[in-house]
Amino acid sequence: DRVVNAGSTRWRYANERRMWVAELVCSINEHGLAVAETHRRRRVTIVRCYAGRQKLRDYGNLVGGSKPVIDAMVLCGLLVDDSPEWMECFYHQRRVSAEESGTLITIEELA
Numbered sequence: 606d607r608v609v610n611a612g613s614t615r616w617r618y619a620n621e622r623r624m625w626v627a628e629l630v631c632s633i634n635e636h637g638l639a640v641a642e643t644h645r646r647r648r649v650t651i652v653r654c655y656a657g658r659q660k661l662r663d664y665g666n667l668v669g670g671s672k673p674v675i676d677a678m679v680l681c682g683l684l685v686d687d688s689p690e691w692m693e694c695f696y697h698q699r700r701v702s703a704e705e706s707g708t709l710i711t712i713e714e715l716a
Contacts, residue, residue, distance in 0.1 A: 618673060625677035633681060638712070640682035646691055646715040647684055649675070653698045656706040667696050674710070683712060 632638060641647060651671050653662065662670070675694065678684045685691040693715070 621673040622677050622680070625674050626680055629677055629681045629683065633683070638683065641685045641691070643685055646693065648693050648695070648713040648715055649678070649684070650695045650697065650711040650713075652709040652711075653696075654701040654706050654709055655698060656701050656703040659706075661698055661700075664696070667698060671696060674708070678712075 651674060653667060655661070671694075675684070675687045675692075679687055
C-alpha cells in the first residue's frame with residue numbers, strides 16, 4: 606500500500622512513523638545509540654529480511670516503503686536531516702528464516 610505524508614493516507618503514514626519512533630527509542634535506550642552530531646554525516650543501511658511466502662520487492666517499493674523509518678530517525682535525533690547533505694542511505698533485501706525476518710538498520714558515522 607502506498608503511504609505518503611499527504612492527502613487521505615496522511616494518518617496511516619503518521620501511524621507508521623509513530624511505530625518506528627517507538628521502536629527506535631527502545632533501541633536508543635537499549636543499545637546506547639548516540640544522537641547525530643550537527644557536523645557529521647551518517648550512512649544508513651536498511652535491510653529488509655523477508656521469509657516464508659513473502660517476495661522480493663522491487664527497488665522503488667523498498668525505498669518508498671522506508672520513508673517513515675528515515676523520518677522517524679530524524680525525529681529521534683539519529684539523523685540531523687534526511688537530505689543528502691546529512692546522510693547517505695542504502696537499501697537491500699535478503700531471504701532469511703522466519704525467526705530472523707524483520708528490518709535490520711545499520712548506522713555509521715562518516716568522516
